[in-house]
Amino acid sequence: MSFTVAIIGRPNVGKSTLFNRLVGKKLALVDDTPGVTRDRRPGDAKLVDLKFRIIDTAGLEESSPDSLQGRMWAQTEAAIDEADLSLFVVDAKAGLTPADQTLAEMLRRRGKPVVVVANKSEVRGSEGGFYDAFTLGLGEPCPISAEHGQGMLDLRDAIVAALGEERAFPPAEDVAETNVDIRPAAGEGTEDEEVEPAYDETKPLRVAIVGRPNAGKSTLINRFLGEDRLLTGPEAGITRDSISVEWDWRGRTIKMFDTAGMRRKAKVQEKLEKLSVADALRAIRFAETVVIVFDATVPFEKQDLQIVDLVLREGRAAVLAFNKWDLVENWQALLVDLREKTERLLPQARGIRAVPISGHTGYGLDRLMQAIIETDKVWNRRISTARLNRWLESQQVQHPPPAVSGRRLKLKYMTQVKARPPGFMISCTRPEAVPESYTRYLINGLRNDFDLPGVPIRVHFRASENPFESKARKRR
Template identity: 55%
Template sequence: MSRLPTVAIVGRPNVGKSTLFNRLVGRKVALVDDRPGVTRDRREGEATLLGLDFRVIDTAGYEDEDPDTLPGRMRAQTIAAVREADVALFLIDARAGMTPLDEEIARWLRSESTPVVLAANKAEGRSGEAGILEAFALGLGEPIAMSAEHGEGVVDLFEHLRPYVEREPGDEEEAEAEGPLKLAIVGRPNAGKSTLINRMLEQERLITGPEAGITRDSIAIDWEYRGRPVRLIDTAGMRKRAKVEDKLEKLSVADARRAVDFAEVVVLLLDGTRGLEAQDLRIASYVLEEGRALLVAINKWDVAEDASRLFNGIKAALDEGLAQARGVPLLTVSGKTGKGIDTLLQAAFEVRDTWSARVSTGQLNRWFEEAVEKNPPPAPGGKRIKLRYITQVGTRPPSFVLFGTRTEMLPESYRRYLVNGIRKDLGFGAVPVRLALRSSQNPFDR
C-alpha cells in the first residue's frame, strides 16, 4: 500500500490548528480550547478534502524557547513533522494580525526545503482583512482567507494543496482493478438471471423454474473465468414498487438494491420474449445513480421473435430513456444455450477498466481548454462565468471537480456538455461520470 502524502499544520499557539485538523479529519480528534498550548504531541489523522486523500499532522504551537524546556521540546517535534511532510500549512490568525513570532516562524519555514502554503485563519466577515494584507509581508505568497471553525475557504485550500498532495493512480487503485470482478445480475422477476448464472458456472448451483420470484436472497458465488476471479451476485427480481405488497418480497428487493451497492459492474437482464419495459429503465437509472458500470443484456435470445427489430427498438429506447449515459452496451445472451456469455464477461471486464480509469491532469486540462474555447460558458445577467481548471478527484466511478468563479450560475445544459465531452473525448464511454462545481472566492472582493 502506497504512503499517503502528508500535510503538517504549523503556527504559533492558539491560531486554530487543531480546529482545522478536526475539520479535515472529519471528527473531533484533537482537543480544542481558547487557552494556548493545549496540543503538545504531534497528532496524525487521515484527511479528505474535496476528494483529495492525505495524512495530516497537527503540531504543537511553535514557541521561541530553550530546547531543554517543554515548549522547546515541542518545537523540536514540530520541526521534525515539517521535514517529513510533503507540504507545510502555515496558519496565522487574521484577526490578531502579524506578530513577531509569526515572522520568526516564516523565516524558519523559508529556510526549510518543505513547500509552504500560507493560510489566514479566523477570516470570517471583515474582521480579518487587515491581517490578510499584513500576511503578504511574510514572503510566502498569497495567503488563503479561511475559517476553520465555519468551513469557509475550503475550495481555495484545496487549490493550494492540490499540487503537493494529488497523486496519479497508485498501487491501491491497481490492486482494486485486479481484484475479483464483482458482477451483479439484476432485472425483473423471471428474466432468467439464475439460469444464466448456472450456465456460466456449468452447474445447477441456483434453483430455477417457471415460477417468478424463486430467488429471494442476493447470493454471491466466487468463481473463475479463464483464470480471472469473479464474484457473481444473483439477485431477487425487482418489480415496480406499487406491485410489491408481500413483506418478504420487499425485503428481497431491498437486498437486491444492496447487491448493486457492493457490485462494480451490473448486468441488467431483459426478457427477450417481453422486450424493454418501464421498470427496466427504472432499474437502469438506479444503477447509474449509484455510480455503477452498467451493461444491458437481452436474455432468451434463442427464442426471441423478429430479433433485429427487437434489438434496434430496445437500443433506441435505452438511448432515449437513459439520457445521462447514452450508449450503454447492449448485448444478447441465452442462459439456456450459453450463446453470448463469453462476449458478456469480456465486456464486463472492459467496462470495469474504464470505470476505474484515471486521466492525467495535463491531458484533462488540455481537453478542458479546447472544450471551453469551442463552446464558452454563457454570461447570465451579463455576469461572466470564468472556468479555471478541472481535476479528477476519484475513480470507480470517475469523479471530477471543476473550479471557477460563479460556477453556481452555470446552466445544467453546459454541465451536461462537459460531462458528455469527458465521456466521448477521454474514453469513458457510457460509464457514469460525476462532475462537481466549486467556486473560489476572492477575500477582497466583498
C-alpha cells in the first residue's frame, strides 16, 4: 500500500462505518452504542483510484492512563504515530463538543496531515455542525455520509490535497516479464499418480485464538509480537472485534486472529456481545488452525469443552493452550490431571496437542507454535489410495463389518477425497446400514495407523454403482 491513514474521533461519530465503507466489507462491528471499537483494526482500503492502508481506532475520551479508556487512548495515539495522515471524524448532526477541541489540539501538536471529515451530513439541520468544524483550525471540512456513501469523491480529493500527488500516487514498480512453462514435466501430474504431496513449510498460516472471556488471549498475542499491539487488562470482555495481526516465526508468515471471549449461549443477551461472538465464529471458519486458550487455574469448564467441540465440528485443526501457568503452584500434579481429563473429556479429538503456557511471562510459547505447525501438517495430510485399500482390507480381517438384517455388509474400496480436514470415502453395499460404532472403529484405526492425532476425520459411505443396472432397465 502507498500510505497509511488513521480514522480518529470521539465515540459514536461513525468511524467504523467509514472504515467498512472504505474497505468494502463489514469488517468492523457497528452499533448505536458508543465505544464499540476498542482495539485498532487495520484494513486495505480503496477510494476511487486511491489504494491505501487504513486503521480504525477507538473513540477517544480523556481518562487516567490506568483505566480502560486510558489504555484505549494509548492504542489510538500509536495508530496516529504509525499513520501518514489522519481522518478526523466529527458529527455534523450533533455539532462540536469539548472532546473534539481536545482531539484537534492533539492532532495539531503531532504535525502530521489531517483531513477533517464532517460525517452524517445527509441529515437535515447538519449545516450548523459542518460550519462549526471550520473553528477547529485544521482546514476545510469534507462533508460525507459514511452510511450512504455520499461525498466519497470529495474525500478522495481532500486526501490527495493533504498528502500531495507524489505521495498519494507513488510510481509503479517495473516488473520484468518472465516466461514460465506451466506444463507438467514428463511423468508428472497424471491422474493415475499416487504421490502423497509434501507439506509446504513456507505457506502463510492462519491461526485463530479463541476461549472464554479473560483467559488471556490478547496477552498471548502481544507476547508473540513483543509489543502491546492489542488492548489488555484485568477486565473481562475487553476484546470485541476479531483483530488480525501478522508476524514471522522462523521465516514463516503467521496471521493470527484475536477474538472476543465466548460465554455460554444462555448468558449472551446484549446485541453487541452477540455481534462479537458472531465475529469470532467467522474467524474460526476463516482460520486453518485454532488455539483454544484454557485458564489453567480453572480448566475444563463446560464452556471450554463446548468451544473445542465447535472448533472440531467446523473441521479446523485444534490445539489446547493452558494459559496462566505462572500462577500454578503444584504444576506436576496439575499436568497429570490435565492429561487425564483431556483424554477422558475430549474423546472426539484423541491425541490433541495440549501445551502449558504463560502469556504473561512467555513460558512455553515456542512449544505452542511447534504444536500448531505439527497439527497443521496432520490437517493437510494426504494418504495414497493404495495404502488406504490395503489398510481397509486388514481392518476387515481383524474386525469384519457386522451383519444387518441377516446380510453382511461389504466394504469394497476406499480413497481420500479431501484434506483440511482429512475426508475419506468408502464404497460399500447398503451405506445407510453401516452402524455408528463401526464408523468410530474405522476413524480410530485411521487415527492410530496413519498418525492423525487431534484433527477431525470425516468418513463417508457410498453405494457402489452396478454396471448391469442400466441393461436391466432396458430389458423392462
